[in-house]
Amino acid sequence: VAIEAGILEKNDRIAARNRALLWAKGIATINLMSSPGAGKTALLEKTARVMGPEIEIAVIEGDQETERDAERMRAAGVRALQINTGAGCHLDAAMVGRALGTLEPRDGSLLLVENVGNLVCPALFDLGEQAKVVIASVTEGEDKPLKYPHIFRAADVLVLNKIDLLPHLELDADRLVGHAERVNPQLRVFRVSATRGDGIDAWCEWLRAQVERAAGKSTAHT
Ligand SMILES: Nc1nc2c(ncn2[C@@H]2O[C@H](COP(=O)(O)OP(=O)(O)OP(=O)(O)O)[C@@H](O)[C@H]2O)c(=O)[nH]1
Ligand SMILES: [Mg+2]
Numbered sequence: 199v200a201i202e203a204g205i206l207e208k209n210d211r212i213a214a215r216n217r218a219l220l221w222a223k224g225i226a227t228i229n230l231m232s233s234p235g236a237g238k239t240a241l242l243e244k245t246a247r248v249m250g251p252e253i254e255i256a257v258i259e260g261d262q263e264t265e266r267d268a269e270r271m272r273a274a275g276v277r278a279l280q281i282n283t284g285a286g287c288h289l290d291a292a293m294v295g296r297a298l299g300t301l302e303p304r305d306g307s308l309l310l311v312e313n314v315g316n317l318v319c320p321a322l323f324d325l326g327e328q329a330k331v332v333i334a335s336v337t338e339g340e341d342k343p344l345k346y347p348h349i350f351r352a353a354d355v356l357v358l359n360k361i362d363l364l365p366h367l368e369l370d371a372d373r374l375v376g377h378a379e380r381v382n383p384q385l386r387v388f389r390v391s392a393t394r395g396d397g398i399d400a401w402c403e404w405l406r407a408q409v410e411r412a413a414g415k416s417t418a419h420t
Contacts, residue, residue: 209323213291216298216326220309224416226408227309229289229325231349232333233342234315237359239267240392241333241401242310246274248402253409254307258297260289260314267312277301288319291326306416308409317342321349329408334378335360336369343378350381355388357401362391 220227230238239259246255257278259267268280279301281293294311303309311327313320332353334342337360343350350356356378364371375387386404390397 206322209291212295213324213326216291216295220326221415223305224413225303225307225309226412227327228408229311229313229327229330230333231313231320232315233317233338236333236335237392238312238333239270241359242312243270243274244392244398246271246276248398250275254304256301256303256307256309258294258311260312262314283314287314287316288323289313289325290323294325306413308405317346317349321352328412329354331355331357333357333359336363336367336371340369340374340377343381347381350378355386358389359392361389361396362394
């Protein structure tokens with residue numbers, strides 16, 4: 199317990215440094231977390247295609263191995279840096295700090311961080327982000343917010359993805375959202391299909407508000 203507390207304390211210190219740097223530059227940083235395959239990269243690809251022409255976007259990709267997600271994001275037209283965590287199950291603030299040095303996201307840009315696919319560990323590690331987003335897909339079942347409450351509690355936003363599949367499933371989306379809101383009454387919820395495009399306008403509108411908020415932070419610093 200003492201070792202874990204020490205690791206988290208150190209992580210929080212580095213995260214605070216990342217946050218100060220990002221806010222000084224007016225960069226809106228969003229940490230996206232979900233179980234493997236919920237559609238984080240698909241959502242980012244769609245976001246890049248819709249918002250890329252209007253806002254400078256950079257992406258940090260976290261996976262145990264491969265460069266695949268960074269390659270997908272480059273194909274969607276944005277700059278992307280891949281972090282491989284090896285045996286690690288989450289990104290931490292030091293990894294993101296180092297990635298910032300290499301990627302050098304522009305002042306006033308939108309920085310999207312895709313965490314390693316995992317509903318448990320990423321919830322514990324502050325990266326210095328402005329907002330945390332948890333993505334749940336409709337194929338995962340209604341009970342995930344109850345069984346993995348920490349990540350739903352830590353998040354500012356729930357994106358319920360793959361709603362195009364609902365006609366083929368038993369799942370009751372309202373029950374899933376109700377479970378998430380029971381765990382975290384402050385959650386902002388977007389129901390989307392990252393592949394078909396449903397709900398993407400509202401999601402992008404929220405991201406634009408985050409970019410404006412970050413610009414306000416940078417003005418407050420000067
Ligand atoms: N039908 C449907 N399929 C989707 C949707 N979003 C993603 N998928 C599919 O789900 C699979 C996984 O999507 P990814 O975007 O790779 O998921 P991920 O969360 O990035 O996965 P990891 O990075 O491995 O954790 C792919 O085959 C996608 O095409 C959606 O809205 N509807
Ligand atoms: Mg991915």
